[in-house]
Amino acid sequence: MTNPDKIYFPEPGITKRELVDYYLAVAEPLLAALLHRPTTLKRFPDGVSGDPFYAKRVPKGAPSWVEGVQITFPSGRTAVEVCPTEPAVLAWAANLGTFDFHPWPVRRSDVDRPDELRIDLDPQPGTDFDDAVRVAMVLGEVLREAGIIGYPKTSGGRGVHVLARIRPDHDFVGVRRAVIALAREVVRRAPDLATVSWWKEQRGERVFLDFNQTARDRTIASSWSVRGTPRATVSTPxxxxxxxxxxxxxxxxRTVPDWFAENGDAHAGIDERAYDLATLLDWADRDARDHGLGDMPYPPDHPKMPGEPPRVQPSRERRPEG
Known part of the structure; x- marks a missing residue:
């Protein structure tokens, strides 16, 4: 470890040594969430008050036991990204100033077919964590009706993440289509609480179900990740x-190791069964057939996708004259 007494979080006085010790304390459940997944490292080399960056390639000089796997970005370019396989990788990454681990929803055996469904509940201005929880409870019910068991966690911020293990039968486009159908069903049941509108000007004071977190190269912080907040909050199952x-x-x-010791890993059973997306994809077909609801806009760094609507903010759309 280099500079173990370097302050990473000034408000509570947390040092690099404490960050490394934390990741070793939760290595078992964290590694279960990251194992054999290409993982982007969100690094804060100057601490929480500095500028972070996303490391999407195995850095030069990495030890030989830091394994990697090749992934393909939406642009078609490729990179060899860190693929955690043992606790030492977590300590090594923390020594580089990694706070958040951002795994892809795929395993190294097939990096183009997700085996994890991820739903990001993002509170918009005027809403908070309690609103995200209310939407998450509706989401949990809808997932169960689709024959899928979800596993919630705090995001480490104001939001909630819900994960589910799925069979790697579909590519990123198919999984995203299933999540859009799922999100639309949640909105139908809680229209005053939830929104699936991609454009911020249309969301209002509702919780946004961010379907684009399932697009290729879009990730969320893993379970047990420390977030770049002044108090060093943790995304906790x-x-x-x-x-x-x-x-x-x-x-x-500072509190999560004791929480883990007392409560265990709430996601420990997530790998016991992988679910199929048949019902969600049936809902997607129904939405297109009966309601004329097709695809939604992709993130701006993605190429234009087949069937995607225009990426034009509604207030800036050109209106026909006359």
Whole structure:
């Protein structure tokens, strides 16, 4: 470890040594979330008050036991990204100033077919974590109706993430299509609480179900990741019956090891069964057939996709004259 006493979080006085020690304390459940997944490292070399960057390639000089796997970006370019296989990789990454681990929803055996469904519930201005929890409870019910068991976690910020293991039967486009159908069903049941509108001007004071987090090369912070917040909050798995009684600030680098020791890993059973997306894709077909609802805009760094609507903010669309 280099500069172990370097302050990474000035407000609580957390050092690099504490960050490395934290990741070793939660190495078992964190590695379960990252194992054999291409993983982007969100690095804060100057601490939380500095400018972070996303490391999408194995850095030069990495030890030989830091393994990598080749991934393809939306542009078609490729890179060899870190693929965690052992706890030492976590300590090595933390020594480089990695706070967040951002794994792809795929395994190294097939990097083009996701085996994890991810739903990011993002509170918009005027809403908060409690609103995200209310939407998450609706989402959990909808997933169960689709024959899928979801696993919630705090995002480490104001949001909630819900994960589910799926069979790697579909590419990124197919999985994203299933998530859009899922999100639309949640909005139907909670229209005053949830939105699937890609354009911020249309979201209002609702929780946005960010379907584009399932697009290629879009990731969310993994379970047990420290986030770049002043208090060093942590994205923490919780059970459904715990979700309504916790707050994001309950989980920090200093409190989570004790939480894990007392509660275990709420996502420990996620690999016991992988679900298919048949029902969600049936809903997508229904939405297109009965409601004329097709694809949604992709992130701006993606090439134009077949069937995608114009990437034009509604307020800037040219209106026909006359």
């Amino acid at each position: 919780v059970r459904w019956d715990q979700l309504e009684s916790v707050q994001p600030d309950d989980f920090t680098l």
